[in-house]
Amino acid sequence: MKIQVNARNRTHLFEASPGEKILHSGLARGIALPYECASGTCGTCKAKRVSGEIDDAWPDAPGRKSLKSADEFLMCQCVARTDVVAEVPAYVQMMDTGSCVPCAGAGRIASTEMLTHDVMLIDVDTDAPMEFDAGQFVLLGVDEVEGMRGWSMVNFDRHARRLRFVVRRKPDGVLSDWLFSGTSRFGTRVSLFGPLGHATFYPSLGRDLLCIAGGSGIAGVMSILSRAEQDDYFSRHSGDVFFGVRTARDVYFLEEFTRLRRACGQGLTVTVALSDEEPPSALVNDYPLIRFDRGFVHEVAKRHMAGRLGNVIAYLAGPPPAVDASIRMLLLSRVTADNIRYDKFS
Amino acid sequence: MQKQRICSASDVPDNGMKSYDIEGRKILVVNAGECFHAYQGLCPHQDVCLDEGYFDGQLLTCHQHLWQWDIRTGDAVGLAEAPLEKYEVEVSEGEIFVVQSSALKAVDMLKDVSPASLERLEGLARREQLPAGTVIYEVDDPADDLYVLESGRVEFTIGRDDRTRLAGFMLRKGEVFGWAALLEQHPRRIARAVCHEDSVLLRLNGEAMLEALEADPTSGLMVMRRLATLVARHTTGPQNS
Numbered sequence: 001m002k003i004q005v006n007a008r009n010r011t012h013l014f015e016a017s018p019g020e021k022i023l024h025s026g027l028a029r030g031i032a033l034p035y036e037c038a039s040g041t042c043g044t045c046k047a048k049r050v051s052g053e054i055d056d057a058w059p060d061a062p063g064r065k066s067l068k069s070a071d072e073f074l075m076c077q078c079v080a081r082t083d084v085v086a087e088v089p090a091y092v093q094m095m096d097t098g099s100c101v102p103c104a105g106a107g108r109i110a111s112t113e114m115l116t117h118d119v120m121l122i123d124v125d126t127d128a129p130m131e132f133d134a135g136q137f138v139l140l141g142v143d144e145v146e147g148m149r150g151w152s153m154v155n156f157d158r159h160a161r162r163l164r165f166v167v168r169r170k171p172d173g174v175l176s177d178w179l180f181s182g183t184s185r186f187g188t189r190v191s192l193f194g195p196l197g198h199a200t201f202y203p204s205l206g207r208d209l210l211c212i213a214g215g216s217g218i219a220g221v222m223s224i225l226s227r228a229e230q231d232d233y234f235s236r237h238s239g240d241v242f243f244g245v246r247t248a249r250d251v252y253f254l255e256e257f258t259r260l261r262r263a264c265g266q267g268l269t270v271t272v273a274l275s276d277e278e279p280p281s282a283l284v285n286d287y288p289l290i291r292f293d294r295g296f297v298h299e300v301a302k303r304h305m306a307g308r309l310g311n312v313i314a315y316l317a318g319p320p321p322a323v324d325a326s327i328r329m330l331l332l333s334r335v336t337a338d339n340i341r342y343d344k345f346s
Numbered sequence: 347m348q349k350q351r352i353c354s355a356s357d358v359p360d361n362g363m364k365s366y367d368i369e370g371r372k373i374l375v376v377n378a379g380e381c382f383h384a385y386q387g388l389c390p391h392q393d394v395c396l397d398e399g400y401f402d403g404q405l406l407t408c409h410q411h412l413w414q415w416d417i418r419t420g421d422a423v424g425l426a427e428a429p430l431e432k433y434e435v436e437v438s439e440g441e442i443f444v445v446q447s448s449a450l451k452a453v454d455m456l457k458d459v460s461p462a463s464l465e466r467l468e469g470l471a472r473r474e475q476l477p478a479g480t481v482i483y484e485v486d487d488p489a490d491d492l493y494v495l496e497s498g499r500v501e502f503t504i505g506r507d508d509r510t511r512l513a514g515f516m517l518r519k520g521e522v523f524g525w526a527a528l529l530e531q532h533p534r535r536i537a538r539a540v541c542h543e544d545s546v547l548l549r550l551n552g553e554a555m556l557e558a559l560e561a562d563p564t565s566g567l568m569v570m571r572r573l574a575t576l577v578a579r580h581t582t583g584p585q586n587s
């Protein structure tokens with residue numbers, strides 16, 4: 001199928017394979033079509049159908065609430081049935097050279113491990129190596145579950161053959177129920193599309209690093225820290241990580257944070273914010289290199305970053321309310337929008 | 347739009363904002379402490395309501411994708427790719443009135459032009475109402491005039507005969523096309539420009555514009571700077587010179 005996207009600045013032409021989402025076809029050809037969640041919730045990928053027939057794979061997608069007319073659709077959920085001409089009222093360029101162009105792939109679940117009562121560490125071995133930037137995510141699907149889910153990479157490796165994820169169980173979530181059912185998912189084949197996401201970190205940014213993560217939002221932060229560590233970034237710039245969870249039993253990665261603190265020295269500070277209780281003294285004593293505080297993660301970050309936001313680049317990830325609260329806090333502290341990068345786990 | 351009452355000054359709290367539906371359009375009123383500003387109420391990016399965004403006293407931010415604008419001018423800041431349409435505000439006896447401003451004031455390229463020169467340019471502009479389907483210019487036509495979109499939508503196509511291709515479109519008040527008219531020995535049109543809907547345009551003769559700007563070199567330099575940015579941005583694709 002031929003797809004023509006009329007953007008404000010030019011027209012893009014590309015092929016879509018049968019069943020392939022229009023967004024995926026365009027991105028895979030290096031066309032920087034607009035998207036954010038890539039999973040039907042945010043509405044950023046909306047386009048208007050000018051001609052042709054499309055199938056909507058998820059007519060109930062929450063992102064459809066930002067559509068204004070019947071001929072608008074979400075490129076991340078729709079598939080072309082015939083040749084399609086669509087309009088995107090935005091400037092659409094080709095991706096910058098050097099950025100990782102996403103593609104469809106596959107892999108298998110290589111290991112799973114419970115990190116807390118509701119968080120699982122999952123390794124996926126990919127059939128082909130994947131290049132991605134620190135802070136990116138992939139879409140992942142399994143045969144038994146409708147639709148794909150966004151999962152952020154925890155690791156950062158060149159030509160990665162293994163992708164590591166942390167996944168939090170969402171009550172009544174369809175993939176969550178499949179994953180946390182108690183049945184071992186070791187060896188399950190998965191389909192992949194990626195890498196995706198604009199919340200990327202490059203050492204050349206040369207700014208102080210601020211990461212504010214709510215819950216499993218810590219995934220992409222780990223990838224960023226890994227990249228920064230490989231580049232000895234914290235000998236030149238400060239790094240502040242804020243990891244927000246509810247209670248002491250929800251926290252993980254403390255050993256890894258301790259190792260990073262040792263490896264990166266004074267430049268890196270890690271703070272765990274507990275929203276629902278005072279940090280228990282056992283925890284505080286066991287992890288002397290980590291700071292613990294009580295409060296919502298954006299409030300704790302605000303407190304500890306007072307007067308130090310002037311030269312930061314901020315990475316925010318996690319549930320939408322946590323990310324929104326952090327964005328608000330940073331903007332009102334005069335951090336400019338081009339220094340705020342985020343993924344909402346919507 | 348005639349001068350229009352929007353609300354009472356006391357309706358919008360200090361450092362707050364509110365939007366109002368006036369004659370089918372959304373208008374955002376911002377109380378910046380010492381004065382009020384009025385802008386289009388929907389984000390030019392994806393039509394998100396701006397009153398749900400953030401205002402810190404200087405910058406207005408859309409909460410969806412963090413486009414930002416300078417509250418005094420509506421100029422795009424940071425990630426924003428388009429300015430906000432500004433309305434002139436009058437406060438009289440505690441009531442807020444707005445007037446739609448001229449499309450020329452919304453032109454990014456003319457943002458730094460002195461008020462006197464802008465008035466001269468206004469005097470040069472011919473306002474044209476064109477029905478859908480009107481061809482504004484064809485490939486190879488001489489590039490004498492520059493156009494500013496006031497309303498409607500203009501599409502550009504490149505190529506000839508049956509090998510034509512859409513090369514972009516314009517739909518925002520204050521967008522400029524045909525800027526080759528400002529270049530020395532203006533090249534000929536390389537695209538065809540057609541009104542896709544009923545449209546209103548301001549048409550300015552390039553020579554006359556340059557003469558007006560020669561009389562005010564400071565403004566002229568700023569225009570040329572912004573023109574250079576525009577040209578650079580458009581070399582990645584659109585052929586609407």
Ligand SMILES: Cc1cc2nc3c(=O)[nH]c(=O)nc-3n(C[C@H](O)[C@H](O)[C@H](O)COP(=O)(O)OP(=O)(O)OC[C@H]3O[C@@H](n4cnc5c(N)ncnc54)[C@H](O)[C@@H]3O)c2cc1C
Nearest residue numbers: 039058147149150151152167168173174175176216219345
């Ligand atoms: C950019 C991004 C990165 C993310 N990274 C992580 C991470 O690192 N760790 C983590 O735990 N979570 C992450 N999430 C959240 C994750 O994608 C899931 O939303 C979460 O795991 C819950 O999935 P669920 O199936 O249990 O819940 P459900 O509520 O059943 O589904 C959640 C999401 O799956 C998609 N979906 C559901 N049904 C359909 C359908 N029929 N067709 C198409 N799509 C459908 C939708 O996007 C929906 O919002 C991320 C989300 C985004 C957007």
Ligand code: FES
Nearest residue numbers: 038042043063076
């Ligand atoms: S990118 Fe398609 S809805 Fe978010």
